Amino acid sequence: MRQALEGSQAIARAVALCRPQVVAAYPITPQTHIVENIAKLVADAQFQCEFVSVESEFSAASVVLGAACAGSRAYTASASQGIMLMSEVLYNIAGLRVPVVLTCANRAVSAPINIWNDQQDSMAVRDAGWLQLYCADNQEAVDTTIQAFRIAERCELPVMVCVDGFTLTHTLEPLELPSQEAVDAFLPPYAFSRTLDPRAPLSLGTLVGPDHFTETRYLHHQAVLDAEKEIIAAARDWSSLSGRMSAPLIRVDGPPGARIGILTLGSVFGTLLDAREHFGGEPVRLLHLRAFRPFPVEALRAATKGLSDLIVLERAISPGADGIVAAEVRSALMGADSPPRVHNFAAGLGGRDVPLAVYARLLEAIGTPQPRMSPIDLDRSQLSAAAGAP
């Protein structure tokens, strides 16, 4: 049954359907509605779990780590500064190969302080060794959250489900919440091969010196690469239960004959779908990069086949270099058969609205020489007016 739910409410209910035994979180805008909704479900006895209201995101990540190692499915959510504060533990969770799920309600990172949406936060921890899945809409956020637990537990890797703050978390959309039966059929009870148990003591998090460190890191890298199979399997199996197929790695929408493609992550994909319909014009292939870690090199090469130009539109930058996603796209397409020219633009930094018109501006911009990366929505008039930064 389709119902209108706020993104955060839908995510909270999807989490509850997955029956984590421990949820730990610290409030941060725009993640707050997710944890508030979970707290309410717990208070109303609609969801049995240990809800740990910690004193920082650093502890939130630490609590779910401890809980997962002690044998319980565990969940947390954060954003922005919270992800930054967690980052030491995020690396640690991944290096320990502990399966937890985190929702990142994507938000800009200070300074300047800004509570609105971009994706600088999750991009900043892209090298932590987590799987990262980006959601284009709230239905995908629900389905991905459920899939994330299975992927995490099968791969023994943590999964970050990235949803655009406000744009998705605070927006009402009609969507379908699955039944408890469907989720139970999809997601077996939590079982972690290295659960701490006094009857069979294990030491986790031991000191690894130069003799073994490279091999440990290599195995981690290999596990993240191999997770692609489980991401695909989860999407397939969930579609047979839910009737909804989310493209596991890259969603491709548009005519095969298109010569121009636009690749993006997150909710901007929906804007581009609407804009293409609105403006019409030349055929354009739209790509939504759902799996950013592992980075789906082969899927990207297949999805961009036949394109002469690929625009990478992203909501984070690496100051002094390029857009973060574009650099990886360029690298992945290097060596492919007649790869497209890659154009790189940022849009919607710090929550700036991305209107339909951006679509037309992008298509227009690639006809003229452009820097390797620039914000398509840059207001140059502010640059001369403002002598100093805000």
Added chain:
Amino acid sequence: MTPPVDFQLLRAQQPRFQGLDPGHRACQGCGQALAARLTLEAAGPDILLANATGCLEVFTTAWPESAWRVPYLHSVFANAAAVAAGMEAALKAQGKDVKVIALAGDGGTFDIGFQALSGMLERGHDVLFVCYDNEAYMNTGVQRSGSTPHAAATTTSPAGVARMGKRHLKKDILAIIAAHHIPYGATASVAYPADLRKKVRRALQVDGPSFLQVHSPCPLGWGHGSELSIEVARLAVQTGLFPLIELERGALIGAMPIRQIHPVTAYLKLQSRFRHLFADDPRAREELAHLQALADHNIETYGLHAESPDGLDSEGADTVRRGGLRSA
């Protein structure tokens, strides 16, 4: 007719549980290694450990070896209390009766781990947090911490013509713990193993958070012979510089009396970290007077004079000091 059972003897003959195996890589005379072994002897096998980064983690877990016979998790430096809280939440959700112990040094307790510790205590997790207090960042090469005593020289509070070692006071961590009104908190010392074990058992019996600060000499960092660790630790107690006390819900319920109070110089002169205090220098004399005043203050505050009528004498410690009872 059944002969009467000598419970003292029976208990003395029981082999103690050994949670930390020998053969690890601690320095000779390491107070922390001894403290961890004693903690586990009292705790028994039905526990999960969360350990902060530090010497203890380094000398017990060098892959592919581990000295632990109990489930052990080391995550990062600052989060032992939060990891332990997560373990406890999981065990509670699973309905398991397994105790959780967090182990950290003074850095992971007084300083970088303090916020997570305070949060864990405030939320009332059923966790015993044990701080092995060796009064500096020993693992990284003896840098000062919030626990370093006043006037002690470390590599980041060295003594020189312009400085007499650490300029600040040792943080009164137990007073801060007391302000959380947790069921049980105590100080202990590796020089009084029976007392330490008794406090671990008591801490694990309470329902809710408990805290134990164990004074643990570091021969390398404190600058004394490794054969002197116990003597140095004992003098810290007997001078009044490290009082052994117990708190319930933040209130003092017991203090180990000192039968023969030593001047602080007896403790300080054994350690090179205080060597500069014995120079012919008026500032050194002033600092010695300052440290003696701190010890005197402790003795007054906690009523450590043994001759005072004190029904709360920490008898385990006392018996050990007088020759010891293995069963204590």
